[in-house]
Amino acid sequence: MALFVITRQLLRLVLLHAAWEVGSGQVRYSVPEESKHGTFVGRLAQDLGLEVAELVSRLFRMVSEGRRDYFEVNLQTGVLFVNSRIDREELCGQSPLCAIDLEVIVDKPLRVFHVEVEIKDINDNAPAFSVHEKNLFILESRLLDSRFPLEGASDADIGTNSLLTYKLSPNEYFSLDLQKNNEQKKSLVLLLKEPLDREETPVHHLLLTATDGGKPELTGTVQLVITVLDANDNAPVFNQSVYEVRLLESAANGTLVIKLNATDLDEGINKDISYSFSNLLNPTLRKIFSIDPKTGEVRLKGELDFENISLYEIQIEASDKSAFPLAGHCIVMVQIIDVNDNAPVLAVTSLSLPVPEDAPPGTVVALLSVSDRDSGDNGKVTCSISPNVPFKLVSTFKNYHSLVLAEAVDRERVSEYNIVVTARDEGAPSLSATSSILVPIADVNDNAPAFLQPLYTVFVKENNPPGAHLFTVSASDPDLKENAFVSYSVLESSVRDKPLSSYISVHSESGHIYALQPFDYEELQVLQFQVSARDAGFPSLCGNVTLQLFILDENDNAPAVSPPPSGRGSPVTELVPLSAGAGHVVGKIRAVDADSGYNAWLCFEVQEPRTAGPFRVGLYSGEISTTRALEEADGPSQTLVIVVKDHGEPAMSATATVSVSLVESPRAVKWDSRQTGRSEGSLVDMNVSLIIAICSVSSLFVLVIIVYVGLRCHPGPEVMYGSGKPTVVCSSEVGTWPYCQRQSRNLCVGEGAAKNDLMVFSPNFANSSESGIIERQQEFTLNAPVEVSDESNFSEKFNTSFMGVSFL
Template sequence: MALLRRDALVTRQLLRLLLLHTAWEVGSGQLRYSVPEESKHGTFVGRLAQDLGLEVAELVSRMFRMVSSGRRDYFEVNLQSGVLFVNSRLDREELCGQSPLCAIDLEVIVDKPLRIFHVEVEIQDINDNAPVFPVNEKNLFISESRRPGSRFPLEGASDADIGTNSLLTYKLSLNDYFDVDLQKNNEQRKSLVLLLKEPLDREETSEHSLLLTATDGGKPELTGTVQLMIKVLDANDNAPVFNQSVYEVRLLENATNGTLIIKLNATDLDEGINKDISYSFSNSFNPNLRNMFSLDPNTGEVRFKGELDFENISLYELQIEATDKSAFPLTGHCTLVVEVLDVNDNAPELAVTSLSLPVPEDAPPGTVVALISVSDRDSGDNGKVTCSIPPNLPFRLVSTFKNYHSLVLAEAVDRERVSEYKIVVTARDQGAPSLSASSSILVAISDVNDNAPAFPQPVYTVFVKENNPPGAHLLTVSAWDPDLRENAFVSYSVVERSVGEQPLSSYISVHSESGQIYALQPLDYEELQVLQFQVNARDAGLPSLCGNVSVQLFVLDANDNAPAVSPAGSVGGSPGPELVPLSAGAGHVVGKIRAVDADSGYNAWLRYEVQDPGAAGPFRVGVYSGEISTTRALEEADGPSQSLVILVKDHGEPSLSATATVSLSLVESAQAVRWDSRPRGGSEGPLVDMNVSLMIAICSVSGLFVLVIVVYVGLRCHPGPEVMCGPGKATVVCASEVGSWSYSQRQSRNLCVGEGTAKNDLMVFSPNFPNSTENGEKEKQQAMASSVYGTVACVMSVSLPLNVFPRFY
């Protein structure tokens, strides 16, 4: 029972440690897994979705994907379970060589929203490589004069594994003379030597055959062997000796062919031929290295003759022998270590691993557009890479993880201003001189409905003649929307309102697609002169946007109304025939025709004339005033009555007319005129009163001829009464800018003369333009040009001389 409790306690502690480790991994921003090399396809690595906090059911909808850093797909994720498993064979030695840490970096990307997770899978080494010696058999020549304790370097075995799996121990087959020893030259290299324990005697044993076994530290252990053939030499007791056992040289990887690396120097204490030394590479020297290095056998100069590449091999170890020229030569050994120094000979590499295009123009700043990975095969500063994009762009680069950068939106974009951006991403290392590489990303901006339709002008003005046919095209309005597709599709409509008692839609309509405006019914200037309305333009976006424009429709007058004489059948407001005294002289006004025209402008400007000039007799009519006056003194021969047919015409095209018949009765007595006629214009009253006074005076002195003569002379000498014309209203016809005419009221005074014929009638025209801002300056000029167009004058009946003996009827 106590044992079970202890096991449970240990289990809880292990779980607590595991949870702490997992929390530390998640807090650091990176997941880490490990898997042994040579794992089979389908080997479980970890519950990736669960460890990342993702719902397995959302992996497909969120476009779950995994990107490996430049290598083939060694791992795969089951989208149904979220489990990470081995996809292809893993060979740690192939992937990482002798690197102590072998890991594959994975980038996990999900959308909606876009998130990036970094996963590292460590490839664990297994003991799958046995130690290997350079050769299967090694020949050694050792003089019998060598003393115990002498050391002879051996080429050790190599193991492709790492860690304890590559930790080698050596064992020599059982003998009395030799043993092996592993010496540490420094922290990185170890030298294997053959140690002489007892003096050699060639005469007793001339050759020794030993088996050297190398065993690694893996489980199970793996071994490798080499056969050592040791020949004992006689005589030459001193071998050449180098001044140091290990030479270390640094060489730039861009060294030219023939560069001197080092000049070796070995000495031999013997004399004669046993002192002469020849330099050579060890028999165990890699044949491939012979094509890269040369050794002068006489001088000991080592030169470079191939091509160096730091990125492939950064360290070379050359085993060099110095052999004397004795019949039984002795050999001295040294190791030449050539360290290759990196130069900046590799440009950075760029790769775009993920794109989120196109970018909506309403995307908020911080939106991730692309994921960019950079790498450089060089090392140190030569391999440190910085990324940049051109300035003055609404984008920026954000470093995310190791050599990954995110291209994000820095500020709002506007498709109508710039529809796409060509972004050149430049990666530059910190070498001297630095190298760079660039890649272009074309970022398209998608449209959103953020522009309302706009008209090119705030107000449209159109002039239309009245009596237009139904369905007549009036004008076309057009609005422009800089958006795309349905966001730029504009439809038109009229903003409904009332025009009098009718709706606007009963007068005009607009085509929803073309913007053409049509008249639905004939327009009548006498009813409607100006029609103002608004046209609405709306796009098809969601939500839709709209804009309005004002339309001013001016109806132009047409000559569609004939003149009308008012009141019908009368002249000057007098019923029945006009009474004209026979005593009336030339220019005497006997009546006036009054006519109106419902049109305006020239179409309402009336002209009066006698229809049959030959039948007018002693009468005429004022061309523009309509006043009927005498052209000469009346005579009895003119008859008791006359009838005049007056033709009233307007100035329209074509001209319309009306006729009025005026009956004139000639009377003998001026008193009768007073009884039967009304005063006209306020100028005949004094004349009638004066005639009555004269008649009373004549009756009182009829018997006295002289008195009559005196009275007659007095009357002839008495000046005629001065007649003043009171102010009256005159209708002035005004010209508009389009050639039509309209009424305007002006004050005028009649200029009267005592004798003679009446003056010709003149009319004053002044422009009466519609109030339009577009024509303001033009209107001013035309108004000034037409302000003085004529002079107003009036026609006044002239007092006729009275006969001395008037006749009464």
């Protein structure tokens, strides 16, 4: 029962200790050296707070810097066990603390844990002497309590396992004395208790036994063979038994370590002294130090390394030159002073690359370890990274650092960073080491496709073939791979109650825009739509651009002559009194053209000028008038065939037949009575109305001139976009005549000799109500006639002097 209580208390103490270890941020275990493969060390996953089932999926791994794989983790149970034989003496030598640092790394998310496994010493090394038999020569004249140094045994273990006790086989002449040298080394001395008598006992055989403090105890022995000599009674004596010297590890060869001096009270040859290293001296020290046998000067002849050995114990003896020489002994303790001769060592133990450009600050990029073999300030290392990079170093554990993201990165601005990590110690002068880490930035879809301009204006002639290429849009995306792969599409909308997709299409990869059907200017003048560019990222991003497609008119409609009121197909009959003089207006031909601009500008001419007699037709007004006074010889009637032509390329035409009858009574003359149904009074009223309209148009014309001059002095955008129908857009593709996208009427005035012609452009009105408006507009008569001199070169003059007024 008592045993159960004690066991429970011990278990509670162990659990409390383990909980304290985990809470401190580091897990510590201990295991005896020489443990067999598979020996249980600890439940690592449980102590680190990890789920055993997640070890494989989270890429659990363990790193041991500069060590063999002494330990392994069972990923199925999370247990840490011994993987290979551990020899503490081979691993740590005589160091009082021997531990193996393990670094446990798990990904998703990345975490680092530090585990320390202390290697416990066991008593697996017995004390050992350097020789099995030691010969000593001692004069019989030596005084009692004379001391003879012995080489002690060595034990590779530490602690109580290396605490040695010595025992000499029973005898009446000698005993052992163990002395401490400045609390650093213990010297084993053979002490003479009784005077020696060579004649009685010339040789003494003693057994020296060394026993360690382990359980169970281990022992080692050496046989002491003591030969008793006769003669020389005084041995050389040093003024100190122990000398202490401090020497820089950077000392050059030949540097004087110490000059020794021993004295001998004898005379003659027994007083001459020779200095030498003791036979007990380690052969390694003979390669580093030398001694002058005459002067006793100890000099350096090899290289020192504080990191390997920081303290040297040199055993020196001074012997006289008698036939039976006597010797005095001393110890020189050489303390090596560390200099900063080792640069820091940087090692990258783990990398998590590339870094996504949307990674949050604090993301761990790499794990680094740094070490320096020097001690004190020479071994203190500080780490830094190159400036002006969005990264920083964070110290994690002892000499471990984490390279973490300090601020947001943008791959489109900087695609990779070459980070130089510098480790510098605090020695004087300081030493440093550098390591470069190339950190690429991974792309994410954070940039939408962009067009060079927000709006494109495209001109296309009507009657284009189906499938004709109209325009190519192109958008750029600074991302990479699928995030930069752009596909194009048209944003669906409705045009004249038809879907936009029935008019145009866009190639998804090239951005080519094609016409799916021929365009008709008379039906559609402007087609405005949007094209979308979308990348293939996830989630995808898109950008839009607006296209304005202006349809250019072609001369695909022939002029249409308005029929007389009497019915379609009837020739026009005009009555002219015989008393009519030159310039008398007989009638007027009315015609319209569904085209626009230059293609709708009509001219009138007699088909057979030789048969026209005393009549002519206004080139642009269509008015039939007399060229001279009428005569009876002209006949009772004449038939005129009037050709109406437009100015398109090629020109299109229509014909109208006019029958002119000559009458004697002026009362019978009516102004186009069958066509207009107006009386003379109505005609006067109409002329007054026309005069008022012409004055209004002239005023509007002057106003337009003023506005035009003002706009020329104040530059502005040529094309304005907004809702509804677009404004007038002029293109050079239709020649020197203005091309108007909206329905308009252009009143044009030319220069030249007297011709009473009023030129009116016919717009592309299709329905009868619009045709009526055109007819009324073509019936203007100018009281102050517009003069056109040479009709043949009127087009050339019109190109240089044309001024227009647009009625929208």
